Amino acid sequence: MEQKIRIFVNAKDTVFYEAVTWFKNYGLTVEIVKFSETQQPKHSDIIHMLCLTENGFPDIVKRSQLYKIEELAFNQAVNYIVKHPKIIKNLFFVTHNKFMAGFDAKEIRRFLPRARKRLTLEILTAY
Template identity: 30%
Template sequence: MIKLYVYGSTATSRKARNWLIDHKITFKEKNVTASQLSREDFNHILSLTEAGIDDIISKRTLIYKELSPIWDELTLNEIFEYIIENPVLLKKPLIFDETKLQIGFNSDDIRMFLPKEFRIAEKNSFSDSDIY
């Protein structure tokens, strides 16, 4: 099951939601301002990142700038608690399933959530003249 974590109604969150709907992909949406990020999802998201917590934290936020002097000293549990109290710390949207994660919205990268059969059929529908 694909999960979509959004923060309010940001433009990138709307684009991700609309893309999933347009492609008839079933997903579960959670707004982190109304429904807290679960510890299970937090751990799973981290397991899918390349750079760990740095991949999912928005360093442009005021709260991060306030925490930056001590950020490297925080435990993972403390960071999780800060995220729960200040969901704006998360980059949005977060789109993930069991094996894939997309941070933010990118119309090319989100295609990884299309069923494999659909991607193969779409690839095979291109002619050689489409490629050159």
Template identity: 30%
Template sequence: MNFTKSSSTCRKAREWLINNKLPFQEINLNKATLSHKEIYHILSLTEAGTDDIVSKRAASFQDIAYTFEDLSLTDAVSMIKQNISLLRIPLIVDESHIQVGFNEDDVRKFVPRPARKVKKGLLDKKLYEIHLEKLQEQ
């Protein structure tokens, strides 16, 4: 997970990962950088390339006189590497998934499918029990 400590959204994402017992490695973008290989991997998981991961509201983006569409992929990756604050955060990545920002429903894709089925089964059972209790009260 790529994050900055000052972001409340990053703190929510971190808390969610911990509460769901998912192992993760934090990369504080205020103190660390990403390799070209890591940036290429992140881009490979996006649907819209740099549009998905670059924050247009970032001050560093406003300082750039040209758009990412004018850059080659190699130059765009180098630009992100040099200006890591261009990235939207939190950025949660594994081998085959990416989550930009934090949305509790969307981030569930990082929970292994068998665990999601077990959790859903337990929830369905609890809802069924509540429904039965209400029927008995009537």
């Protein structure tokens, strides 16, 4: 069973359409979660993303906004992010065990199931 890829995107951002097209071309299921001041991300979604990152808050918060949460306790920082989603980077791809910030055509392949990666590689190397 293939996993659903959740795309978290700033409600004003349109760059994510390229990623949605890429996923759909590979037959992958996506769910788009837009966030803004009126459509706040869920507390549990922020914690899940943080669990999947290598560096924690710096991986999901804009560099210019990190100072706003640096001195806060973990739960306080998460609550601040939920209430002020404009400090979050614009685009995330999340599954139950994978995370990626931003769109990178090479890195996005990590979301393909292994069998699909192998098939794609076999097709490409057959010529």
